[in-house]
Amino acid sequence: MLCLRIMKDMRHYLEDLRQNYPEEFVKISEPVSHEYEITAVWKMFERKGNPVLFFEKVHGYDMPVVANIFGSRARVARMIGSDVWNFYDKWLERTRAGVEPEYVSTGPVKEVKYFSNDVDLSILPALKFFVEDGGRYITAGIVVANHPETGEVNLSYARLMVKDRNKLGVSIHSRGNLWRYFNRAIELGRPWLNVAVIIGCHPTLYLAAATRTTDEYKLAGALCSEPVKLVKCETNEVYVPYNAEIVLEGRILTNVYEDEGPFSEYTGYVSGRSTRNVMAIDCITHRMNPIFQTIIPTNSSEHLLLGGLPMQANVYKKLKESIPEVRSINFPVWGTHLVAILSVDKEWKEGVQIRAAMLLMGANPYVKYVILVDDDIDVFDEMQVLWAVATRSQPDRCIHLFPITDGNMLDPSQEKAGFTSRAVIDATSPPHWKNAQVNVPSLPRDVVEKVQKMFK
Template sequence: MSRTAPVRSLRAWLQRLSADGRLAVARPGIGLKHEAAAVANRLDGTRATLFPRPGGGEGTIVSGLVSSRAWMAEALGTTEDALVAHFTRAAADPMPWRELPGGPAQEVVHRHGIDLLKLLPVPTLNEHDSGPYISAGLMISRDAETGVQNVAILRCQISAPDRIGVLVLPRHTDSFYRKAEAAGRGLEVALVVGVDPACLLASQAIVPLGHDELEIAGTLTGAPLDVVRCLTNGVRVPAEAEIVIEGRLLPEVREPEGPFGEFPQYYGERAKRHVMQVDAVTHREAPIFHMIVGGGLEHLLLGAIPREATILAALRRSFPGVEDVHLSLGGVGRYHLYVKLRKTQDGEGKNVLLGAFAAHYDIKHAVVVDTDVDIHDPQEVEWAVATRFQADRDLVVVAEAQGSKLDPSARDGVGAKMGLDATVPVGAPPMKFKRIAVPGQAEMDLAAVIDPAADWRAAAGLTHG
């Protein structure tokens, strides 16, 4: 698989997709309520989609930018088989960004009379979503005391012309917010919509508090990310971004937000959430609004790839025989983990399973297989379970463990974890688990042996009837 040059802006990536037929352009005027999302879902994983003048107004929406692993690898200038390792190296060696005095993200400025739904083509996605959502915005927050930033994709509901309801989970953004709220002030933030694939993927990195994910984006493409300072606060944002919404998460304020279609392909419930007060909106000329449809491939892959990198690094620290990990799409890119292990002693598979559960709380079901199994092929993993696993001997169950709060089968995120050790016993006779194979099959040149123009009757010697 060949490498290509990395891209460093959304527009450069759209040009790359368009050049070889991977970008579909919808007719102008596609509806903002459900219709754009429906089209995007129909093309999910095959083509990205551009929607000119959606809803009959101004603006442009794009969706499906990174809806395959191969596309993501291409955008970063690497190969699909090296993608997780590439991300792991970038997360471990961030590259400081480069601040510029200005950039395309601030070509047009709105400071007064802001009405987000008049300025931007914000769509309503799934059937029971509570209204228009910014689903692909990077929420960049800044600790006022240290200047350290954090980047995350948070679901953002347009709840008033200049107010946004935000689901802030108990992670790094929340840590910054609690510190600001305790000091009696709001948390400076910027909601950035329309960035390059590296910024999107970097935003999902699982790193310690105090690491700015924008620096990981630089390493992913091999050059420092150009940033600019917001006009109304100290947050730094990608200079090539399409849209920047500047504001503050208000202290001591909570308002209803949700429901919203989430990655498990169920709805996140309605509850009182944090509120962002918008102070300014800046954007490029003719900005492009990025939409991620909840539960689609783009949503799942952006969560899966960084988690794979984190889990792989955590497992290898204790188990050097772990060669690869994969979060399957059937497990919504979060809950089902497959691990490839070069096992050296019996019992090691079970230890790896326990390590996987500890590596990330989202993991619900895990399967460990041998190195002859392709963990990126669900049929291969199922075959290993069918032929190398016995439930009374190889099953691990952990009750009452922390999991995902978005798993509807869990009790507020508490549930069971199940591990399946589908590896071959170390001392098994060589032929007992030997996979069948036809010599020369992989190397066979089918074009040299198949005649596409042949008539089957004549070839079989059937001259009559």
């Protein structure tokens, strides 16, 4: 199992992946355009195992582009030394206590520096992914900001559209900690909020940045069992990984707003929703021969797994703490955060499965469909799940509807944005099975193990 226990960088990760899982690493030597062609290549490989894609040559740019690092659930699980079935438990085990970052004076990210009039975002092969996109986007940018009063550090994601040589259009519509910091800067009368944008770093840092928390540097260190090494920016007090590929240093302006978008969002639809913020870029630093990382947007596996798995681990924790009968949970990629499959052991407590579903919907407002199954069903095997729905549920008594509540703003099926109804499909074994002979065919365990050894 590939387990990156040492906090190295993206380059080491890619090399380890290439050596240990060559089928998951595809190098494209043919030159491609930054407009649409990388998306088209990803679309083709999405049906062929969703490997990491390394584009050696992009027309008009000196930097190679890497995409789809988070495109596989198994690959993401290995990043923290786990497998698909134990990801949430491993995440919770690793993150019980944070690991403080280590501060250093310099690092590879300082090898090349551009200031003032030399700052030019056009050196970056930012992509236009789809025809409907409002422009070229930096999608693998982790935004680092400090609370303007307390200094609390937060890492998060925002839409970043290239608008000029030193200007990005920004949308902070997730309304997380960055939004809170920005609005506090406005309340304090500050003209801007200092930030940095990290492009290309160790994968666990990307996973940490996807959580709804603060001190993500400590969280990333916990995931890797080693401190993240940080270096101070050149033009502000923000700290960034010393071995990042590229860092943009800038300011989100508190009194300037411009149009941004539209963009292809994770539900698989184009959205024009935007907070219309502007980021002025004061400095660019990068490694020698940097690699430009991008995250495939829309409802790609990469977008949904990176954005979902870390937050879902926290939902799993809440469920297990309240209802020990919960066994496993899966937010399938095709459900775009709106569907969850939950397995529950209800042998000794009929009805506990409905309570678990209600708690899940309360803990994660994005979910509008919960499919409940017994613990003999693998929640990651969707054929098994659909078989359970088909053979263990009756529509008149197993589909439970819940009235309109607040929900996901990006769900296009809503009549009123941000408000949704919900449904629970109870595909657990019906109560009358306890007194009936309803059996599933089985094989002797020793025979199964023997055959598995034969065909290893």
